[in-house]
Amino acid sequence: MARKPGRKAAALSLSPSLESFLEMLVAERGASLNTLEAYRRDLCDLEAFLSARGVKLQDAAGEDLRAYLTQLSEAGMAPRTSARRLSSLRQYYHFLFTEGRRGDDPALKLESPRQGRVLPKVLEEAEVDRLMTAAQQGNRPEDLRLNLVLELLYATGMRISELISLPYAAVARDPQVLIVHGKGGRERMVPLNESAADALGDYKDVRAHFLRRPGQERWLFPSRSASGHLTRHRVGQMLKELAVAAGISPARVSPHVLRHAFASHLLAHGADLRSVQQMLGHADISTTQIYTHVLNERLKTLVHGHHPLARGMGKPERNG
Structure with a gap:
């Protein structure tokens, strides 16, 4: 039975690479506390999924990430939310690649989930x-x-x-x-x-x-x-x-x-x-x-x- 996304994610301590990524968001992009919490929550959920597969967050391969996205879809997660999760992991692995902590970017070829455009509500x-x-x-x-x-x-x-x-x-x-x-x-x-x-x-x-x-x-x-x-x-x-x-x-x-x-x-x-x-x-x-x-x-x-x-x-x- 597939584990629902989000469970036990908060119980994991942050890996050094994730801590460095969050520090970069503050130092270089001026990320707010709400933004940092969103990235932390998304990536901790991914880390919990990878841990169950015996894979460290920093070492995930493209097939591991595709399996994670598939699980989100099967668990009924909305495409818009899945797209946000994908954006978080893309930025994390791009950070590892540009910092020389990985020789490749496993998220580079991941496809975004299809989602309809939600138009904002507007008053006349x-x-x-x-x-x-x-x-x-x-x-x-x-x-x-x-x-x-x-x-x-x-x-x-x-x-x-x-x-x-x-x-x-x-x-x-x-x-x-x-x-x-x-x-x-x-x-x-x-x-x-x-x-x-x-x-x-x-x-x-x-x-x-x-x-x-x-x-x-x-x-x-x-x-x-x-x-x-x-x-x-x-x-x-x-x-x-x-x-x-x-x-x-x-x-x-x-x-x-x-x-x-x-x-x-x-x-x-x-x-x-x-x-x-x-x-x-x-x-x-x-x-x-x-x-x-x-x-x-x-x-x-x-x-x-x-x-x-x-x-x-x-x-x-x-x-x-």
Whole structure:
């Protein structure tokens, strides 16, 4: 009976080569703790599988790795998750090869699992307008904070982790652009539109309401949490409550959905792909290109739903 992937992986101590690989990710790529944990988990699972075959992680052959990928498939793992596992082991063995720890790269000829393209969920512009209208109804400090959170997410496309960790110093002088610290420690500049700037000014007038203990003053969005600032969980709750007030299913609204809306709406209005890539902080433009597929699908839906021929209207009559 095949062992399910993931079991007992965490019980294995890290091999020296794996430790070196993880250290490289931090030193050369500025990998975050979440990224490191994902690589560690993936490669420890592979190590557990190889150990059962009497093979050390560093010494695996191509056939060992193919057997591992086959086991993942037989265990019912989704192609997308299997593809991530494959990416992890490819980078690990490429590291060993380039560092001279192996004379070959056993992952070089491995085939990626077939997977369908999953398009991101996107809100329509009219739905974002409804969210904006609902967020502007109150004048309590909590209302003004929520309005700014929504404005910043939609106006800049920031990740939720980037938003909640914004320092107050970044906005202290009413900036026209925000300097955002993204993945891998990379910085990028994102312009603020007039609506977001107005929401920022309104919130700054009431921000002192949320300052409850020393240390919180450094954050734009201070809170009672252990970190001293709003948590991603709390922001998610706030947006879902706002969705209900706007008459939108809360399941359709999240910080990441607003990031998708930011990108797809920009492209729909003529923004070039490279500019959107820079504002989103994508290292690879292929990641940004997914939004062109979103637009294509929306165009297909528009044609099928509204073109006269698609509705069976206006079909030419056949003679005879």
